[in-house]
Amino acid sequence: MLTFSRGRRGHSHGTLVSVPASLASVISGLLLCSVLFSGPAAASVGDRLPEFRECVQICEHENCGADAEHHTPIPLYRRLLLWTCPSECDYTCQHIITSARLAALPPQPVVQFHGKWPFTRVLGIQEPMSMLFSLGNLYAHYDGLAKVRATMPASYSMRRFYIALAYVGMVTWTFSAIFHTRDFPATEQLDYFAAGASVLYGLYYAVIRLFRLDRPTPTRQSVLRAWSASCAGLYLAHVAYLKLWSWDYSYNMAANVAVGTVQNALWSWFSWDRYRRSRRAWAAWPGVVVAWILVAMSLELLDFAPIGGALDAHSLWHLGTIAPAILWYNFLVKDAQDDMAGSERLKG
Numbered sequence: 641m642l643t644f645s646r647g648r649r650g651h652s653h654g655t656l657v658s659v660p661a662s663l664a665s666v667i668s669g670l671l672l673c674s675v676l677f678s679g680p681a682a683a684s685v686g687d688r689l690p691e692f693r694e695c696v697q698i699c700e701h702e703n704c705g706a707d708a709e710h711h712t713p714i715p716l717y718r719r720l721l722l723w724t725c726p727s728e729c730d731y732t733c734q735h736i737i738t739s740a741r742l743a744a745l746p747p748q749p750v751v752q753f754h755g756k757w758p759f760t761r762v763l764g765i766q767e768p769m770s771m772l773f774s775l776g777n778l779y780a781h782y783d784g785l786a787k788v789r790a791t792m793p794a795s796y797s798m799r800r801f802y803i804a805l806a807y808v809g810m811v812t813w814t815f816s817a818i819f820h821t822r823d824f825p826a827t828e829q830l831d832y833f834a835a836g837a838s839v840l841y842g843l844y845y846a847v848i849r850l851f852r853l854d855r856p857t858p859t860r861q862s863v864l865r866a867w868s869a870s871c872a873g874l875y876l877a878h879v880a881y882l883k884l885w886s887w888d889y890s891y892n893m894a895a896n897v898a899v900g901t902v903q904n905a906l907w908s909w910f911s912w913d914r915y916r917r918s919r920r921a922w923a924a925w926p927g928v929v930v931a932w933i934l935v936a937m938s939l940e941l942l943d944f945a946p947i948g949g950a951l952d953a954h955s956l957w958h959l960g961t962i963a964p965a966i967l968w969y970n971f972l973v974k975d976a977q978d979d980m981a982g983s984e985r986l987k988g
Contacts, residue, residue: 684751686737695736699729700725700726704726712728714728730753734753735760738750759950764822765820765821767820767955769955770955771817773955774816774958777813777816778810780966782810784809784968787969796979797855797856799976802845805842808837811834829882833879836875836892837875839896840875843903844867847906878895908930910926911925912927915927935960936956936957940953940957
């Protein structure tokens, strides 16, 4: 299943070993290391407005300097989220300029500042709806983990891959929630790298399930090791390019879309073939999920100013991925039950 945007690891019943654990360890290490780096932020129309720059300059002079006339206290809950006097001035001036533009005759369009719309924060959270919906996706993967553990015995060969899937999803959406709570270069990179890991892992286990690389034959195990090494290498190269060569948003999106497209094409083929042969409704669920995700992704193309200062296209995209994630784990459970029943029939 294709997911983006963006849980701490726990212990499973049974062993989370072999290739999935190794790949997950590489991903986890890269994500933790990336917090040590920072990257440049792109300027937006709002940043370049003379009135915005003047507003920030006056605010900082009057409130932030050692010789400031007065210092406006910052509430503790905002200081805990690393809001400082300069960032308070930046936020306040964004909304002053936005209100002035809307009140002008004729009204002027709302513009972005620092690559983002001027959201109305809640309890210090910069993008409250995106953060809330990220937590909704986090819960969907947590619930999926519980379903996998409860319904699949330790002996089932795909179980460890699905457990790893849930952990990767939980990590991904945790970093997404953190990023939408406070946007810093480090939190942005954690969000992007986690999303990339989630998309690539989705292709990784899809190939394993669809081509049955989980089955313990010498040939399949050799192919599995080669496939695992290839995915780990691709992810390392992806992170290295973004960190060491160019923090390229267009490339990052293109890479995620390319990997996600292959993954979705594989699951769509699998769904059609399985439904054609079995005529079971649940066999069509992967196709439903793929279509649902594509529709939700299209919301990103709208990119409108936030309604009520909180609900924008990106937050709706995060909302739109919660239900498909729940349906996806339901499919994995059904598929595993059918797979195990088929194996028992063959043994009989």
